[in-house]
Amino acid sequence: MTMNRNLTRRESLKWMGLAGLGAMTGFPSLSLGGDAPSGHIVVVGGGFGGATAAKYLKRLAPSLDVTLIEPERRYITCPFTNLYLGGVRSFESLWHTFDELRDELGVTVIHDWAKDVDVEGRRIQLSGGESLSWDRLILSPGIDIRWGDLEGYDEAAAELAPHAWKPGAQSRLLRRQLEEMEDGGTFVLVAPDNPFRCPPGPYERVSMVANYLKNHKPKSKILLLDAKDGFSKQGLFMQGWERHYGDMIEWVSRSNDGLVMRVDADHLEVETEFGTIHKADVLNVVPPQKAGFIADRASVTDASGWVPVKPRTFESQLVAGVYVIGDATQAAPMPKSGFVANTQAKVTASAIIADLRGLPPVDPSWANTCYSLITPDWAISIAGVYEVYDELIREVPGSGGISPMDVGSVFRKQEAENARAWYAGIAHDVWGTRSLS
Amino acid sequence: MNLFLKRSMMAAALICAIWTPPNASAQPSWLQAEAIQAVLQGAAPIQPGVRLDIPAVTQDGSSVQVSIDVDSPMTPDDFIDRIHLFALDNPSPELIELSLTPLAGKASFTTRIRLDQSQTVVALARRSSGEWLAAARDVRVTVSGCLSREGTYRSEQLMQARVRVPGQGRQGAPMEVRTLIQHPMETGLREGPDGAIVPERIIERFEAAIDGEKVLTAHLHRAMAANPYLLFMIAPERSGELAMTWTEDTGVAATERASFEILR
């Protein structure tokens, strides 16, 4: 009996992917332990972190009760939203469902909001009135916008000047505005200071908007007002912009008065730190962010608005038994990416199972690759592997890599193919759906 | 707590005070740093007396925003006359020294610094009475996997300054002044593309005065972030003109002026 179970467990390690590499070395010791772990694990959020965690908990320990709480019946990815905005991918191709988790893995999926958390009583309240108890809680709620942090930018303003940094209606609104913009108009993107979701995201977004404008409204301009003096893959982006879009895109660094202090959404105007007013035809504000609100309700956030975690397990530093993964955490130098959330989920699933069996967590290892498309056939990437060293997370020395400068279109096109393959692969890993179109 | 317990704890505290060797006392270790002692000259600063605002984790050590705010009436009898900022594990720990007058209205400023590695940042402030206040913060510096930094400095912009001064204010209500000058702040520690060390070249002084009367003077060191940024306060009694001058270590200077109106 026990042998059989262990075999299944070993089998399932195959599915752990990159993050499993680290886990694998320590994992066999788990099979020395006694019975299959039991308990109820509640996972909040069905995105890159949460859906992966639910899946791998069940794969590694089918004896566990796993409940996933996610309001949406259809998850829409942020990755490749920019391609939708750029007119190179359909909106429907970003949709994923929870059928595999529910029907094949036996996860209980509840479509509702988690409203509040009672950390002492180990219970979670849902908006619909239901309340569940847990043995371990995993939160992967992603980000919330810090409304009002940027003067003039509140929820009403986002209906006029969308952020499109959480996918759904906001992405459609921004796409519609781009379609309605006249040729010769100005698209203004306001980029935030660190830390924020997807460090290369704003720069991929202007690339894809440029792709659309070049094909349909070539007299238009793009102004990127930045709260920073530098950004992810900057040299590669700028080289690509110049090559494909000439002088269509202008990047204004913070030191060149790029920091936006006030938004006037009614007039589609922004005011910078030193008082310059920029007028937009389409205004896309990527605002300051924080961990999703349920993290606050669980008392796991600190003054920064993000969640400090124990590096080995991603258990909250503030509340025992509550694990937080994905964008909501302070996991620097790991970036806030879907790829990272996926590997964090696998490490945390294995740490929780080890804990339930009274074993120490294995030495973790996480990975990341961020692809960015500059045109549909011209992409760049950055990659890294991370470990715990001196009880802090660090990038494994020499592990990282960034696409080379000055290479030709064959290389960049291959990276664009890799980006599409990455999307299909990770979607399949997380939700069991590649793309619905 | 009963009185007996309290007494015995006091006694214990006393014994500790007597038995602790002077160097391993409860004083924080940063207080012993050479750069700090060079300023304090043995004086014991009061903590907490200074608000030092800096992110606990920063993804880009080349430009870290830091704000310092000291409670003070800033009257001629009682004001903060000096503020020093240090990054103890940088190749040279001194960042900036500010000397202030009551005309600032508020002992508060924001700037951007370089942090070579994870370390402790320390602010010292001196009251006009001579008493020192201090604060320290630990900062972790990482370089995010999705962040790589390239130079953003263009030589044709060298010494170009930007300022923002409110056109109008009220008597007694301090106004915020923002300044920035384009400058690479070459540390003298960096290799150029040819492998040779790029010589040190920095903005070393910033002065602000209202109609000839000093508001503040700042001495900048090489670990200030490129494009030195300074946000400070002024509280003028009457309408006038604010003059701001930056001086490079070569002696070259740039001046900006802005007039304002004070409503009573």
Ligand SMILES: Cc1cc2nc3c(=O)[nH]c(=O)nc-3n(C[C@H](O)[C@H](O)[C@H](O)COP(=O)(O)OP(=O)(O)OC[C@H]3O[C@@H](n4cnc5c(N)ncnc54)[C@H](O)[C@@H]3O)c2cc1C
């Ligand atoms: C434009 C853009 C492009 C991007 N491109 C890439 C890319 O190419 N590659 C990459 O790796 N990453 C990319 N990202 C980043 C990626 O989207 C995020 O890092 C990833 O989604 C983080 O996963 P998560 O699980 O933390 O949060 P999410 O994926 O946002 O999932 C959170 C889920 O939790 C749910 N939720 C929130 N609160 C509650 C609650 N109280 N109760 C119940 N459910 C709740 C939400 O509905 C949501 O479904 C991009 C992001 C943007 C904005």
